Amino acid sequence: MGFRFLHTADWQLGRPFARFDAELRGQLKDARLSIIETLAALAREEGVTHVLVAGDVWDQMAPSDQSLRRPLDRMRAASDLQFWLMPGNHDPAGAEGLWQRLQEMGVPENVHLLLEARPHQLEEGVFVLPAPWPTKRPGRDLSADLDRMETPEGALRIGLAHAGTEDIKENAESAMLIAPDRADRAGLRYLALGDWHGMKRAGERTFYSGTPEPDRFRNNNQGYALIVDTDQPDAPQRHATAQFRWRMAEAAFLPGDDPVQKLADIFPADAALDRTLVRLEISGVLSLSESGALTRFLEEQRARVAYLRLKDQGLSVETDARDLDELLGDGLLRNVAERLAASPESEASLALRYLDSFARS
Amino acid sequence: MKIEALRVRNLRKFGAKGLAIENFAPGINLLARPNEFGKSALFDALRAGLFFKPTANNRETRALKPEAGGDPLVEIDLSSQQGSFRVRKHFMGSRKGSGTQLLERPTLRELAREDAAIAKIAEMLGAASPTEGTPGLLWLAQGEGFAPGLSGEQRKTADGLLSSEVTEAAMGGDVGRVRSRTEAELQKLETLKTGKATGEMATALKTVSTLESDVAELEQKVRLSSDLRSEVEGLSKREARLSEPKETERRREELREARLAAKEAELDLQKASHTREQLAAAEAALQTARDKQTELQASLKELESKEKARGMAAAALTAVQDDLGHTEAALKAASEKREGEQARHDTLSREFAEARRNEALEREQAEAERLRETKERVDTVMKDAQRLREVLKAPAIDLAQLAKLETAVLRAKAAEEAEAPVLTLEEGGPATLNGEDLRAGEGQTLSGSAAIEIGGTRLTVDVPDRGNLARSRATAEGELAAFLSAAGAKNAEDAAEIERSRKAAEADLKRLDAERKRLAPDGLGAIEARLETLAAAEQPAGDLRRLEDIEPLLDEAKTALDAASADERRAQAFHKAASDKALEAKFAAATNEKDCERLLSQLGDEAARAGKLAAAEDAVLAGERARGARASELEALEKNVAAGQAATTRLKRLEEVERKLGQELSSLRENLAQKRGQLRALDADGAEEQLAAAVELLEAASQRAEQLEERRKALRMLLTLIDDEEAQRRDRVVEPVMATIRPMAARLLGAEALRFDSEWRPEAVDRQGLALGDAQLSGGTREQLALLTRIGFAKLAASQGEPMPLILDDPLSYADDDRIKVSFDLLHELAQETQIIIFSCHEQVFDELGAHRLETEAFPEN
Incomplete structure (x- = not known):
């Protein structure tokens, strides 16, 4: 068995759900916040320590303090797990933005903010290579940075990126789409993607986990998280996590x-x-x-x-x-x-x- | 159905005795009675008997109550195809005791009571509602004909009658329901009349508008936040650049070097400053040596001059002392002379004073003499005055009165004499009268007894008494005598003399008093007191020189004294001046002497003086050398100082730069912290989240509003179509009634066309092409149209089954004769199949109707 971890993305915390009546709105918001406990339970069940979140942890660039602090508290409570949070297109790491606020607030020890495009060691010989969104419109394939990231000889490289691919580009600028062969080019054992809210294979050893709690009317495999074993990078296990x-x-x-x-x-x-x-x-x-x-x-x-x-x-x-x-x-x-x-x-x-x-x- | 009898008791006008009409006929019935009979009450009694629920307590049932009190009772006998019945209703004003009975006639067996009875009656009447029915539509109450159209209830009845005419209106009830459901639904969205959004629709629109402004507001807030974020970012970048470590280190190194250079410069500056101080000290020492030399030279010069002055001072002193001796002698001589003059002047002065005093005493002696004389004269005057006053004590004599009294005596005498006989001796003689000789030619008045003797002859003549005259004269003489005696006069002349001397005494007294006043204005006492004073004074000496002799001598002595005094003062001044000069000369000589001594002790002897002078010169030379040395030293140092100043300026500049950067950084950081704080506060509220929520809400609300609008349009469309269909249907179903009414209207009104709107208001009567609306129709025409529509409906009802009676309360009140005739014809035509009951107060109007007359009687007793 290789290195195992939990791959998730697109939590979109702080989503307002305003169109719904107050009761349903409350339930939907609760369900989003419960993502953390749900994933923590899954991680423990599967015996993994690291939870990699591939962007769009928050729904907005400037969420309220309430939307920031409550999830942090829940992650702090899951102190046996390590959460690796990366900025996506909804919550890019712009100056004076939410990530800076998080740093000012002080994040729990088990929460790691992947704000720079450089390797971070998860465990001995295991590195996560993130491609965080620095601004709202970076205008290029951020995952290209992964190609140039240096890790020690023989290290296990896990990529973390957030964007569309040629298959699922929706309205995205094509310049920003992730190259289909990125895992190969960057020497990645696995490329964990976020952005597409449904669970989906996007290439060799490359997957979208989708959002763990659906948030829109779209029949595209929403409501899952992936448990990845680097020995079987093409066959991550899908686990249902949705409440709604x-x-x-x-x-x-x-x-x-x-x-x-x-x-x-x-x-x-x-x-x-x-x-x-x-x-x-x-x-x-x-x-x-x-x-x-x-x-x-x-x-x-x-x-x-x-x-x-x-x-x-x-x-x-x-x-x-x-x-x-x-x-x-x-x-x-x-x-x-x-x-x-x-x-x-x-x-x-x-x-x-x-x-x-x-x-x- | 036909009405056969009506009985009422305790209903409005009709009290306990009640009223009954038992003779209703099938055709036209007329009850013609004057006003106030209670026809309208009977009309209402028919309605109440057939339609009202006795248990109801409402305006209509209460209106049945008689003023006198009591519970209304109505009985109606009627017959229909179903049989003959009696309806009996008791209106008790409450549920208790009220009741409805339906009885079979003629057995009067009760068929039903209460609700069952009411339902049965309604069925017979073909009433759609329990309160009204076809009769309600057909019965025209007094005045009702003027109200345009039909009431809602009547309209329903009419519609009911009409709809049964039209096969396609089978689902009429559904239309009403669908329409009211549609209206109800539409009313949730808009006001039917105005189309104004209301309820849900209004709320939705309002929500959209509120949310739109919310979104705008939040967009503004987010924009603000974004602007603030850019600003903070800019500030933060600037802050980073300013506090960039490499740059900071470079500046710090530069500053350190500049500080070292400046420190060296500072040392040079200090050295120069020290040398400058030394130079100043050398200059000061030189100056001191020079001063000392000058001072010594001055002292030597002074000694020389003082020694020269010593001899001159002694000579001057001698000369001055000689002058002093001369002035002293002159002063002594002048003083002696002045003293001699003084003595002489004093002696003369004393003599002058003595003489003046003596002459005053002499003047007092003379005054005393004068006063004694005056006193004597005053005494004399006062004695004379006293004497005169004695004289004047006698009263004054009234001389005028005296003259009057004398005249009175003379008059009395004259009167007496004029009456008396006169005896005259013409010739011869001697003769005597009363012993006195009579002289020839002289008449003698005789009175009393006169004795005449002639030659021894003695004759007596008795002159009779002339009493009155004698008494008058005696009285006047008495008065005169009394007057004189009172005046103390012997006779009149004497009295005049006495009076004259009294007057003279008066004048003398006045004069004497004036003199006394003049001589002793203050009285005799004052004179005596002054005399006493003067008597006590000293007696003057007799052998002294007179003042006028002494005065020139005294003046002369005074002049001499003044001259001598002036001379003396002059001599004194000269002496004083000489004395001052001598003192001055003495002092000058002494001072000079002292100075000489001092200088000599100071400077020593000749040899010593030369030595001192040489030493002073040496000191000056040495000082000059020392100063030169320091000056050249300083010059060398000042060149270094100039170089050092550049280093200091550079340091200053660098320090200023550092200070300014520090300031900027500090204010930058402050600003940054403040702006960041604002930004964080905005972020903390989650404006973006709120905006996203508001946008979502707005979207939902807009969709909701669109949905409602769609619903509104659909409902409105449905309603419009129903309205349209109904209008079409009405036109179709109304046609049978119109077909009945139109020919009657043509006969009655000459109207060519007639239309009614949905509420049966006449829309137009076209007569000779003239279109008239309801408002323009006369009361009579409207009344007749109301009658026509009722006849039309009655015919329609009759054609559909059992005919209902037509009841008219005072119709045709406004019709002219022609129209009344036509109306009668129409009523007769209707009466073939329908019972008609007419109540009226115009009996004559209906004379030609040929109606069956109704009779009234009391409510039957059984």
Whole structure:
């Protein structure tokens, strides 16, 4: 067995979650802060001492004192572990920034700030080579520095960097993307990456751990931490760490679909969903009665999940004679329904659903 | 349905006796009674009997109460297709005791009571609500026709009637519900009338706007923080540069070198300064030697002159002493002369004084003589005056009065004589009268008894008594005599004399008093006192020289004395001056002598003096040499000092630089600490976190607002469409009523077209192309339109099933004759199928209606 350590990243401490109601917001913030205990427990279970955090420990360049001190206290409490924190694009080590504040506050002995691009010895013969973000826009591949870092002959070199790669560049400047062969070029046994919030292999002996606690609607393997054994650098072990599940779902309907049936796997009847946040985008066409059923179903689910964000602008309601006969007979309301169904106005579909709902209840 | 009887008791005007109408007919019924009969009460009684709940305690039930007190009772007999019934309602003003009964006629068996009875009645009336129904729509209360349109309740009834006409309105109830749900939902977002955002919508918009300003504020704060961060960074860099160790070390080394150089310069400076002091000391010593030499030379010169002066002083003293002897003798002679003159002058002065005193005594003697004379004269005057005063003691005699008294006597005598006989001896003689001889030619007045003797013949004539005249004369004579006697005069002349001498005495006394006053103004005592004083004075000597003789001699002596005194003073001055000079000469000689002695003792003899002089010269020479040596030494040193000054200046500059850098660094650090503190405080608050939160909130709030807006639009669209459909439907369903009303309106009003809005307000009556709104219609037209709509509805109701009675309280009050006739026709047409009941106070108006007259009687006793 080689040298083993815990690879994590993108804690994004101090994230506000303001769009959620106060209760959920509190829970989400709590969950973020609990990352430290969760990872500490994992580390102990796996018998590792070092926790390497590959950037974006904090969500902002200038978090509040509260956001700074509370995590520090929790790390201090895990005194049997060594935490190696590196600045990322969210929390670069700019002058007079949060890292300087941390230094002024005084960090616990078991917390190490990787503010300079130079090797730091983790243990005898084991070095971490960090590529910290010095500013908000360094404009280059910071991991290139790792190539030039000198370590004693035969030392074990573990890289720590934070940026996108060619695969996952999103909006990043291409100049800043990490070279795909960085592990080789810099003679690294393993390159621990941060930035991409999902767990992902990014090259030879190169992995994104993803964020240990999901924070956005994206189905990309969020909520894990990696236990790395340098003897098996291409096969880090993935461990689930998330408290909350953020589910992004889409559903497209056709008339005749049973909307409840179709959404059953998103809202499994036999699972507790109070720690699941769902962003559901529905589109397609439903009949008036199906649409009514869908609305009622979603209202029920809204009460079960921690949060439901529904995007239904893409859904239109179709009326057919059967619907109308059943619901509205042939009187005035039927005329209204037919006129709504025929209307090109964007609000007509919603108006129709209202009519359906009011006529039924 | 038809009403067959109405009975009321204890209802409004109608007391315990009550009122009953038992003869309702199927067609048109008319109850024509004057005002205040209680027709409106009967109208209300019908409504109450059919619709009101006796257990209700509300405005309408309370309005039924009679003023006199008591509980209203209403009975209505009616018949319908279902049979004949009696409704009995007792209004007790509360739940207790109130009641509704539905009885079967004619058995009067109770079919139902209370709520069951009320429900049954409502069913028979086809009422949608328990309080109103088709009759409510059809019954036109007094004045109601002027209110435009139908009440809400009536409208509902009308809609109910109409909707059953239209097949497509089967889901009418749902429309109402959907509409009210839609409105309720929309009302959560906006005010229906104004479209103003309200409730959730307003909150969402407000939240967005609040958050927008929050975001702006926080952005500002973050910007501030960022600016501050840059500033702190700049300051920090500058601080690092200033405190950079290499540079600091270089400056320190430079400073150290400069300090060494400056120290050397300082030593040179000190040396020069010391030499300068030595030079100054040498100069001072030289000066002292020179001073001593000068002093010695001066002393020698002085000795020489003093010795010369010694002889001159002695000669001067002798001459001055001679002068002093002369002046002394002159002074003695002048003094003697002055003393002789003084003695002579003194003697004369004494004699002059003696003479003056003696002459004063002589003047006093003369005064005493004069005073004695005056005293004698005063005594005389005073005695004379005393005497005169005695004279003047007798009273004054009134001479005028005396003259009057004399005149009175003369007058009385004259009067007496004029009356008396006169005896005249013409010739012959001698004859006597009363013993006295009568002379020829002289008449004698006779009085009393006159004895005439002629020649021995004796004759007696008795002149009769002329009493009055004699008495008057006697009185006047008596008065005169008394006056004279009082005056102490013998006769009138004597009295005048006495008076004259008295007057003279008065004048004399005045004169004497004046003289006395003049002689002794202060009285006799003053004169006597002065005399006494003078008598005591010394007697003058008789053998002295007179003053005028002595005076010239004295003046002469005085002049001589003055001259002698002046001479003496002059001699004294000369003597004093000579004496001063002598003293001065003596002092000068003594001083000179002393100086000589002093100088000699000081300078010694001739040989000693020469030695001293030579020594002084040597000292001066030595001093000059010493000074020259120091001066050249200093000159050499001052060259070094000039070089040293450059080193000092450099040190100063370097020190100044160091000081300024230190200052800058210190203020820089202070500023840095302060700014950093501010920055840390801002950071501690987590402005960025707050901003991120606010941005997220704003995004959410904006989405929420958009969602609500979408909902609002959808609801509004739904509502608009419902409104639109309803309007269309109304047009369709109203048509049957309009079809009934239109021909009647044409007949009654000559109106060509008639429209009603959704509340049954007449919208326009087009007559001869003229469009009129509700507000422009006359009261009569509105009343008639109200009647027409009721007839229309009654027909509609009749066509749908059981006809309901039409009840009109005082209709057609404003109609003209033509319209009344048309109205009668219309009512008769309706009366074919519907019972009509009319209450009116205009009996004649309805004469031609041909209605069945209703009779009233008391509430039946059973």
